[in-house]
Amino acid sequence: MKTIIISLIFLIAITGCTQCPDCICAQCESCQACGESEGTDCPICPASIEVTKYVCPDGRIMGTSDGCLGTTEAVFTPILTNEEGSYITQATISPACVYGEQGGTIFFKLETISDLVEFQVKEDPSEEYRSIHNMTNAYEGRRTFSIVAPGRLWSHGDFELIDGKVYLFRMKYSLPGFDTVQYSNEHIIDLREGSGYKTKMC
Numbered sequence: 001m002k003t004i005i006i007s008l009i010f011l012i013a014i015t016g017c018t019q020c021p022d023c024i025c026a027q028c029e030s031c032q033a034c035g036e037s038e039g040t041d042c043p044i045c046p047a048s049i050e051v052t053k054y055v056c057p058d059g060r061i062m063g064t065s066d067g068c069l070g071t072t073e074a075v076f077t078p079i080l081t082n083e084e085g086s087y088i089t090q091a092t093i094s095p096a097c098v099y100g101e102q103g104g105t106i107f108f109k110l111e112t113i114s115d116l117v118e119f120q121v122k123e124d125p126s127e128e129y130r131s132i133h134n135m136t137n138a139y140e141g142r143r144t145f146s147i148v149a150p151g152r153l154w155s156h157g158d159f160e161l162i163d164g165k166v167y168l169f170r171m172k173y174s175l176p177g178f179d180t181v182q183y184s185n186e187h188i189i190d191l192r193e194g195s196g197y198k199t200k201m202c
Contacts, residue, residue: 079186082183088108098145101202102146107142108184114137117134144156166192168189169189
C-alpha cells in the first residue's frame with residue numbers, strides 16, 4: 001500500500017509592503033501597484049501557502065512521511081461475519097471523549113440476556129484473546145475506555161488501553177438459555193498518533 005500525499009492551500013494576509021519596486025503586493029493582480037515614491041504602503045495582498053499532509057496506508061494522517069513508519073504496524077484481518085444469524089442486535093465501538101480525555105465508547109444490544117459479557121483484546125494476530133472487562137446479566141450495555149500512558153493505572157473509563165498500541169477487539173457473550181457462546185465482529189482499535197482515536201478533540 002502506498003502513502004497518499006494531500007496538499008492543502010491556505011490564504012494569509014501579508015502587510016507592511018514599504019519598498020518599491022520589490023513590493024510583494026505589486027505581484028498580485030488583486031492589489032494596486034506601489035506608488036512612485038519609496039515608502040508607500042501597499043494594500044493587503046492575499047498569498048497562498050501550501051501545507052502537505054500524508055495519509056498512511058492504515059488511514060492515519062501525519063505531517064511527515066516518516067510518521068507513517070514510526071510504529072511497527074500490527075497486521076490484523078478482522079472477522080466481520082460473527083454477528084450473522086446471531087442473537088446480537090448491535091455491537092459498536094467508536095472514538096469518544098471520556099471526562100475530557102481521549103478514549104472510546106462501546107455499545108451492545110442482544111435479543112436475550114447474557115449471563116456474562118466479556119470485553120476482549122489482543123495485540124498480535126498470533127496471540128489468544130484476553131478479557132479486560134466484563135458485565136453480568138445484561139442484554140444491553142455501554143462501556144467506555146480511556147487511553148492512558150504506559151504505567152498509568154487509573155482513569156475515568158471502565159477500563160484502560162495503552163497509548164501508542166494497536167488492539168484487535170471483540171465481545172464474548174455467554175448465553176446459557178440457548179446453551180451457546182457468541183462473539184461480536186472484530187474491531188481494530190488503533191491508538192497511534194494520527195488515528196481517529198488520537199485526533200479526537202476533547
